[in-house]
Amino acid sequence: MVDEILSPCRNVCRVSAAGDLCEGCGRTLEEIGRWAAASDAEKRRIVSAARERLRESVRPESRHRPGEGGT
Numbered sequence: 001m002v003d004e005i006l007s008p009c010r011n012v013c014r015v016s017a018a019g020d021l022c023e024g025c026g027r028t029l030e031e032i033g034r035w036a037a038a039s040d041a042e043k044r045r046i047v048s049a050a051r052e053r054l055r056e057s058v059r060p061e062s063r064h065r066p067g068e069g070g071t
Contacts, residue, residue, distance in 0.1 A: 005043035007035060008050050026050035
């Protein structure tokens with residue numbers, strides 16, 4: 001039996017300011033729309049890409065903020 005590819009949806013459905021990405025799961029609106037018809041391979045790709053987008057969105061910025069030291 002093949003394991004089902006579960007949706008990365010977290011029920012935190014908020015569209016980014018740019019209007020193209022769910023801030024809860026990291027999928028694009030296009031990926032969300034085609035999820036039900038996607039093959040298992042496509043679902044794996046979507047999950048992987050969404051996970052990476054979320055990782056990138058929470059990485060600390062390398063810039064110094066005013067008053068935090070640094071030069």
